[in-house]
Amino acid sequence: MYEFPIQRAATLKDKPDPKTLVFGKVFTDHMFLLNYDAGQGWHDGRIVPYGDLNLPPSAMVFHYAQEVFEGMKAYRRPDGKVQLFRPMDNVRRLNDSCERLCIPQLPEDLALEGIRALVKVEQDWVPSEPGTSLYIRPFIIATDASLGVHASHSYLFCVICCPVGAYYAEGINPVRIYVENEDVRAVRGGTGYTKCGGNYAASIRAGERAEEQGYAQVLWLDGVERKYIEEVGSMNVMFKVDGAIVTPKLTGSVLPGITRRSCLQLLRDWGYPVEERLVTAQELFDAADAGKLDEAWGTGTAAVVSPIGEMGWNERKAEVNGGVIGPVTQKLYDTLTGIQWGTQPDPYGWTMPVD
Template structure:
């Protein structure tokens, strides 16, 4: 791998107060960039001062959304060291997304080095206050400066980072979810399994509608039958029904979440039966009405787990777990965050220690 060139910033930003951190706002002093050109491959890896990108107005990413991204975190442990949680899984998922969006595959060691070397350089930005962390956003964009629907020959892989506060500063409060019956997030054969910006842009209208009606997120249904549950907002979703854990299967339109995978492993470690299959909204509401729906929660990097306290579909409304965080939801949150912040042993070698 080509050596990473580092150009340090001449001036440095004031670091934000850890008690008032807002997600995604306070970017650090540097970023990582590496270029790709057909016939040359990946070249010129560098860490440079954070700043605007010079993008041609005709760049493919601006017109045809040829873009993918990832999200992970760096955690400061009680002894002051810094560690990552399953970073190689993020890199591999990024390459899966790249294949779907006709972007180049990036060597795992190069993609990972862009993350690790930037975090090491910016280690003073990793906060130490309880439940704070450094959010890491790798992304790849197609930059050919030409109109016309074709794959880019020139691309960049970029990593930016920012300190973030606790997702739940006042505790794990259950959220209200509405089953979306107008828009769909994705269809099999589409881009639902890829982490690409277009998926999220297409979800905004439904999210705005839900918020206007007093709901935190939407529960997405499949795009063909409009009856099977896929995701909740921008997270994977799980349900405890009659003692068994159910979650939608990875059918090509559901994002293969890393937190989802981690939760499934822990649940199996604890002896729970986990079933990955199609789950209809009708089945879910029947379980709520007959008392067998015991818990429901979303899973994702930002929140880890997000308990669901109320579900609505049309004129139907049901309460889940007495609108309180369930026992399994709390246990998953505690177990994962304890591993991530180094408060508990890592039984599956998920942690990468940096410095």
């Protein structure tokens, strides 16, 4: 069991109104820090007041993007206690990202205890309004003051938190998405399976083009043949085609989502045939024309599931389930959020109490 020194903030912030929360704008009073130095390893875990980081302009993270991050949440249960959802899976995925970006991996127990300790200190920030939660952002940055192109010898692991409102405050409304033909999010052999900032920076231009055409998100194609579906926006994606659940397989350019993994477990246990395979845009639009594209949805930490009501590709349009959320999508959302907020049993042991 790890114990971390806590430096309390001299002045605590006023808690925001949970009905007006905006994602990623208001942060809690404290953050968790952990340093790495070559020859010493990860050391000096501590909880300190939330504040600016002191970095030189030559810090390698600014020049060569050697950094990784994660996204997870803490939830307020009906009994008032706070719990996390599959936090060790996030820690392990963070380490997978570290391996690809040549960042020293974190001891799993140390990283998890640092996250739990911070959430415990900040548990009054976990809102209790329906659909609200505390978003947790662990990240690692390279801190060497050097312009040489090589792996850094020093790093900072930081965890910050922000309360977030209900994602679907006005109901779960299916979104319109557009298949992107020009830009690609990632390629096999690259960093697509990691959570690093470069993947997200590369997606912004296509996202803005889609918005200009009235679409909410981009449906990404693979970076080699430009025909296989990979992700939707920054989420994994699933389709119900002729009764079977089809989702892009993990080829190295697709993020192995924790919500994706949870959905696939539930779907298999409910008896649905599940296919993790290559799936083309052509196949999906042909299935829609044949009346066999029953449902489509994205999966991710923020939304849990995001139903897709319409897809556009070149001059083709495909409406999904009459533009309303489908029964499988709704069941996944209800079951996962029930487990996360503790209103339904957790037969899988996915949740972890903070205390």
